[in-house]
Amino acid sequence: MRKKFLQDEIENELQSSDDEFYIDAPENDRLDSDNISEESDSSSGSDIIVTKRQGTIPLPSSSSNSAEDENITQPGNFGPWQDVTCHDQVPDRILFTSGDKMVGPQIPDTCTKPIDFFKLFFTDELIIQIVEQTNNYARHKIAQKRLSKRSTWHTWVDTTVEEFTAFLGVVLNMGPITVSNIQEYWSQQFNAKIPFFSSIFRRELCLQIFWMLHLHENDPNDQTLRARTQKVRQYLDYLDKQLKEQFVPSREISVDESVVRFKGKISFLTYNPKKPTKWGIRIYVMADANTGYVYSILPYYGSLTSEDLVRPDLPVTTRIVLHLCQKLLDNNPGYAVIARMAALDGLPFRVIITSKDLRKGLEARGFQNLPTFTSTIQNRILMYCEKVFDNFTAEVQCLREKGRRFSLTFDEWTSIANKRYININIHGYLDGQ
Structure with a gap:
């Protein structure tokens, strides 16, 4: 059945x-x-x-x-086939301008050798700072140790800019040459000898600089994640600044995620089995879509990354893109001027958009690519306020570290739209005022 x-x-x-x-x-x-x-x-x-x-x-x-075939009428059909395809109207693109600079590399004519291009990003100023921090850290660590008679640190001498520059060249050449351990680069065996490394550096001197390499002064009383990441954050911020100075991106840009291979012990190490480099440090980058040039970087420090981003009311992924775009817009001072005119002077958005004389005056002063929509102006003002708030917070924190004291008062403020806000006012003496 x-x-x-x-x-x-x-x-x-x-x-x-x-x-x-x-x-x-x-x-x-x-x-x-x-x-x-x-x-x-x-x-x-x-x-x-x-x-x-x-x-x-x-x-x-x-x-x-x-x-006859075209006139066949099926049951339930109400007539011949009609083409209802409609074509979307493609909106006009906003005119792209790069301001007073040309799109592309912004390098001087004196750059003719590979070392000249390298020093555009790894400048002498940065090398001097790293040398000073490395020497201070080495003296402090050696003073804390009880050295044996055969200790290698008896021969330590403060490194110089020339030695550190040679050290960078040795490290860069270690990348394409893979050996079992770092000592093998100075091997004297006939079948494993690499003359380059022994002719540039003694192995003992190179390892000393490698072990004592330091970028930022430590605070032994502060063991928070922010303090630990501060060791490399200043260096990465300086590199990000140099990346933006040496290139002007075109109209097409992209924001993507990059991974730097690393398997050390850090709390923000990431693992992604779908990536070619599965273990490493995540870095969000903004790149020029035509050339692939990395214009700006945002390292991932775990929860600290989301704390420093703009627009906390939006998802983290959106805030990352806006943060990188804000770095691009910061190079165009026109947005800062418009934000101050609207927020401080009370200039209406409609006037900024419709006033031809105002826009011509700003363009004559070199402010290009001005916004044409009220929503764009509003977003730029919010981003600019976040930037001002971050700068003010950093300034107050710096004054607190110098021993300055402040007092706080709370006040209520009502806007023209009858919206009430709570203000926090900081009072203190700065330079006798």
């Missing part, structure tokens, strides 16, 4: 599905070919017996060009 029930159910489904692909034919046009394969079907080993539909013909082919 169960088998017969399944057969009847399958037959009903097949018959119902055939209605979508067959139409009834006239009595005089019935085809005799429907029963040709009846015997072969019944002799098959299948338990499913499909009944043949009588008096049906297939739908006409779409390639038929006859007038």
